[in-house]
Amino acid sequence: MAESHKTSESISALSHHFKNDSLDPPDVPDVPQIIPPDGGSIAWMTIAGAWMVQFCTFGYINAFDYYTRDFLSTFSPSDISWIGSLQLFLMYAPGVFVGRAFDAGYFHYMEISGSILYIFSLFMLSLTQRDKYYQVFLAQGLGMGLGLGLTFLPSLSIVSHHFRRRRAxxxxxxxxxxSCGGIVFPIMLNRLFQSPAISFANGVRASAGLLGGLLVLANGLMRTRLPPKGRGAPLDWDAFARVVCDAPYLWSIAGGVLCAFCPRAALDGLAEPSSPASAYSFPLFAVDHGVDVRITTYCLAILNAGSTAGRLLPTFLADRLGVYNMLVPSIFTAGAVLFGMFGATTSAGVIVVGLIFGFASGAYVSLIPALLVMLCTDLSELGVRMGFAFSVVGAAMLTGTPISGALLGTGPLHWWRSIVFAGVCIVTGFACMLVSRTLFAARRGSQHI
Structure with a gap:
């Protein structure tokens, strides 16, 4: 009997062992290592690489206005604006697919292929001929836009792999x-194109070589940490179903779309410093109101200088005071300052409005991704959530500039129309974001959000 009892205990222990093995996958002991380290050499190298991607891509397209005005001088501002609009649309619209690919572990594939396409298209832009609209449209609008779409969202999402407490x-x-690219490239290209010894083609090629080298370095620095989610369908329908039932998330997207759509309809470069300044831009507003031409040359640099500060200081405070608590006032400030443009008819007024608006809109641009990460309950779905939000914003990016053209008119420019329209819509976006904050605060049970 004793021997039988021992055999029974052995079988029971063995059964318990296999049962535990079947319930606990081998990677369970590694779960603590998945927690973002909030620092370390690999984390900061990734941040440096992602910064370079933003500098080379979104920062470079700030220079859009400095050559399209002259290079496509026979085309209307509305025609030219479609190039920048398509570029922005293609940067945001594929987000739902790019986000899913990011979750599935294709980060490096997208960054490398997007970088190659982006630089190739920039070299193709250097071969375009003056007043050949279709050539610029294909090289810059389509080619560079697709390259941006593959690099922009992943370079933001990768931050969540390495940071939690200091994520903002x-x-x-x-x-x-x-913003730094928006300061450097407009000035650099403006000087290159005005130099008698350097043509448009050579100036673009020189910038393409510089960007190519920086993107090679950026791709070598960035690293992933989280294990990929299952590689299956292009869309994760289960995650998508959870997304569309998340009220705070949907209200935040509604606010984000209004804040992205209306800046495109109000002097592009002013209302969103990181967007390409088309003919309907802050520099043109300044020139149209008799501001010193020496100041107007540096309008975008002024805006982006304010935006750089706005992307750093509010995010530093957001980790301590809450992302919503910094984002909501920033959006309200941006809307209020837009109405202040009615009084910005002097050099001092332009500088003040540019710096304040740059700061407020820079805070918005940097805090929105941090907000989307905070609203994500499962980081394995982060790409889907950010991608869905970016895809919706892409529609606003495509349609904003043509609406701006209709509001401003083709004769004397009616600036008040686009200023009022954009200001009202940004304030409405502020209201949507306030609703999102209220709902999320009730869910979290805290105002420190």
């Missing part, structure tokens, strides 16, 4: 690359 600050550092 890390995100702010990354997106400040776009």
């Amino acid at each position: 600050l890390a995100m702010g550092i990354v997106v400040s690359g776009a």
